[in-house]
Amino acid sequence: MKKANTPSRRRGDLMSPACPSRDVLKHLTSRWGILAVVxxxxxxxxxxxxxRRAIGGVSERxxxxxxxxxxxxxxxERIAHPVVPPHVEYRLTPLGxxxxxxxxxxxxxxEGSLPxxxxxxxxxxSADRLAR
Amino acid sequence: MKKANTPSRRRGDLMSPACPSRDVLKHLTSRWGILAVVxxxxxxxxxxxxxRRAIGGVSERxxxxxxxxxxxxxxxERIAHPVVPPHVEYRLTPLGxxxxxxxxxxxxxxEGSLPxxxxxxxxxxSADRLAR
DNA sequence: TTACATTCCGTAAGTACCTACAAAAAAGTA
DNA sequence: TACTTTTTTGTAGGTACTTACGGAATGTAA
Known part of the structure; x- marks a missing residue:
């Protein structure tokens, strides 16, 4: 008997352009993604x-x-309290x-390697290349 | 009395908008940066x-x-051999x-968490949000 | 002579990102 | 009434990223 063919159980491959794992990478390594998670x-x-205050420079948007x-x-995980000046809290899930x-x-x-x-x-x- | 002001020896702080460590983060986590290093x-x-062939989907540019x-x-590290069909090799430095x-x-x-x-x-x- | 190989750089064009600004919600305060 | 609070969304506008395409270099093969 063959194994169940459940593609949803297959490991991702970041080197494949169409692999959905690239989306996760994109979200995590977006400009503010890493800083938010950290x-x-x-x-x-x-x-x-x-x-917002913890992450310097990020806009509300x-x-x-x-x-x-x-x-x-x-x-x-987003926890919204139904009060009137909105009160929303965020925290990491186990996956996060x-x-x-x-x-x-x-x-x-x-941070430690900056020097x-x-x-x-x-x-x-190489300031020219790094300027931007 | 204030402490010695030697910024070149100081640890970086990614939460500060102007910290140069943000540039390193930006380069490493750019769309193709991670994949190239990996x-x-x-x-x-x-x-x-x-x-280029190893990293699926990246343009030469x-x-x-x-x-x-x-x-x-x-x-x-970039190693260019001065031959005429150009021959260039890349490899990681110790820092890399x-x-x-x-x-x-x-x-x-x-990759392992994709399932x-x-x-x-x-x-x-949430496909709507992830579509892009 | 023409074509090809390999790497990189211009340029133009399109797409995505990012910011700043303003608006919305409802209850409390002056 | 007018103003404050907190979070999110809409819009417009500018900036940055990405790709596609062509060009350069010069020996070797057809």
């Missing part, structure tokens, strides 16, 4: 405004949009917490 | 064309551009290999 990392629940993408991927582990590792490595990057930038005058 | 992971040297950014950050470790972890987690994402997408009809 900011929520730690299990704490954050209000929209708190999250983009934060809301980014959170919707992550919610759509089941990595962020797994992603956060990897992203936090990347984020901390970048080395600055050394590289200084040694090879 | 494709080069393993220490092997790859020619431009091989790399964008691959060259992405590699320049990563080279500017000291994560990719450190990044690759984190990115590979993220990539493999996404769970597909389950989420199916349960909550």
């Amino acid at each position: 900011a929520l990392q730690g299990g704490s629940t954050l209000r929209f405004g708190e999250l 983009m934060l809301a949009h980014t959170l919707q993408l992550l919610e759509g991927d089941g990595m962020v 917490r797994e992603a956060a582990t990897r992203l936090r590792g990347l984020a901390e490595w970048i 080395r990057f600055q050394k590289v930038w200084k040694e090879q005058g | 494709a080069l992971q393993g220490g092997s040297t790859l020619r431009f064309g091989e790399l 964008m691959l060259a551009h992405t590699l320049q950014l990563l080279e500017g950050d000291g994560m990719v 290999r450190e990044a690759a470790t984190r990115l590979r972890g993220l990539a493999e987690w996404i 769970r994402f597909q389950k989420v997408w199916k349960e909550q009809g």
